[in-house]
Structure formats: C-alpha cells, structure tokens
Amino acid sequence: MIDNSLYLKALLNNDSKIIKHIYNDNFFKVRAFVVKNKGQQQDAEDIFQKALLQLAVRYKKEKFIIKTSFEAYLFTVCKNLWRRELNKSKIKVTNNEFIEPKGENEDIALAVLEQKRWELFTECLELISENCKQILKLFFAKTSYAKMVELFGYNSETVVRQRVFKCKTKLKELVKKDKRFAALIEL
Template sequence: MANKKLDDYLLQSLKSGNDKGIKEIYNRLYPKVKSYIVSHDGSEDDAKDVMQKALLQLSARAQDENFKITSSFEGYFITICKNLWRRASKLSKMRVTNEGVMDLVHEEREIALATYEQEKWELFQEKLLEISQNCREVLAFFFNKVPYVQIAEKLGYGSENTVRQRIFKCKSKLKEAIHADMRYNELKEF
C-alpha cells in the first residue's frame, strides 16, 4: 500500500472503528510509542495507556469532517503520543500520591485537555511554516536554547544584539500570525 493510501486507510479505520485497521495501527506504531516512553522514564503499562489515549483522541478528532492530517499518519500519531506522555510526566511530578486517596482526575477531562494542547501545538506549527525561512531558523536556535553568540556565528549576524533584535522580530511575526487565525480565539476561550 502506498504511504498516502495507507495513511487514509488508517485514519478511516479509526473513524469507522475498523478492527483490522486499528490492529494495523497497533502493529505499526506501538513499538515506536513504547520505545519512546520507556526511554523517557516510562513503563510498558504507561506506553499502553498513552497508545489508548492517543487512539481515543485521534478517533474523536477524526469525526470532524474538516479534520485532516497534513503530515504522515505515523508522524502525526507519534506526536500525539509524545505530547500525551510529556503531559502525563509533568502531571505525575506535580501529583502527591497516597494509598488511601483516590485520584480525582477524570479520563474525559484528560482527553479533552490533551486534545486542546494538540490543537494549540498544530496551530503553532502551521503558523511557524508561514513565517520566513530565516525566522524559522532563528527561532529553531532560540527554542533549542542555543547561545546568542553561536546563533550570530552560524547565521552570519554581526553581534548578539542583532540576534536579540531578530529573535524579537521573528517572535512578533509568529505571534501576530497566530493571533490573526480564527482558531486562536476559540482555543483561548477554552
């Protein structure tokens, strides 16, 4: 099956609840999800939970007629899993556990919050592609915490001050693009 055909098949399987297609998703993607989570302080049970939540989240989002995946199905799904795991890891570090206390976090609320975060991430990624190539490069260095001196050297800027100004301008352009999108107000209201 060609990649686009396979991607469409896997997404349609989630939409319709096709057991054969969902099993195909598990067979293809679970080993990668498990590998990522185990290498980031998780267990196999954590990987199974994340896989299940990702399937539920994507299945719910796929029901929207306007929903489409612009990357590969695999890339999109793995990103959902990584975001879910990061969120779960962050929450577990903040949570105090006690054998006699029940966890009050509801599964539906968790899925809704994870979906919300995924939608914000997608909006950010989409708008990042709309700004200039130079801005994307500058911001990539900035987001990866590369020192200003190194950014200036790599991109041929005269000084750290020039890098600071460029980062400020690029962040402003990105922020402006995000705020101009109608989805921003919808996401902000949540």
C-alpha cells in the first residue's frame, strides 16, 4: 500500500507508473458510478482526469493531508465532480438565459472549494454523537421518518423530526465554529 502523499506527489511529478496504478485501481469504480448516474464512458474518463488534475493543482498550492484512503478520497472527488456536471447540465436545459462558460481554472477552483466544504462537513459529522451520526446519515439518505421510528424505537415520527432537527443544529454549530468556515462560505 502506497502512502497517500506519494500518490499526490506522483500526480504532481507526472509519474506515469504510479498514475497508471491509480487508473488501474480506481477508474472502474468511477466509470460504474458515472454510467449508473446518466453518464457515458467518455464522461467517466473526463471526470477521472479532472479529479486527478484537481488533486495535483490543490496539492501544488497547499500540501494537504488525506485522512482516508487515497482511493476513497479520489472516488469522493469524482462523485462530487460528476454531480456538479449533472447540476450544470440541468441549469443549461431549464434556464433560457445565456450562461457564460467558466474557464478550466475557475472550474478547478470551484471544485476544490466544494471538496474543502465536503471535508469540513464530514469532519464535523464525526464530532457529533453516534446516535446523531446515524440519524443524520439516514436523513441524508432520504430514509422515511416512519422507518427511523422503527430502527431507533422512538415513540413517533414527531420525536424523530425533533431529533433530526437537534442533530442538524448541532452539526451546523460545529461547522460554523470551525476556523475554516468563513473562508468556505459562498460570497
């Protein structure tokens, strides 16, 4: 197993041997995700390439540390980029106004900002109680309140709603208290 920083340095130094290893070990998962979510092989290739470029650019600018496995981090970056692409295509289809295309550098900067927001969110999620983590993960997965009543043994859906509200409030407080928050909010 290669240290995460070695992967990042390989991307920065264009180390074809390690980059090929990254492709061989990770691309099939990204392709499966993109194809499952309204994409094609070419879309997956583009997203994977953008993700690698984004990681290299960000690592060159700031020597960040990946706290999970490189594979999981790369997959998350790819998922976020693909979701962003899907959202952009929705805007183009439903909005009749002219949208000025963003340059590649601006796109990478926005993707890095989005990734940093995701990292802050997941780090703060780890700081709340185990019960709150479970409740919010189910809530974000759009699990019904009725199902949560059944899973947690609460008395009613009202109790679940109150618990979700309290857990979301606690998570928001942690995010807002973090010193990185001010730099990551939208202007």
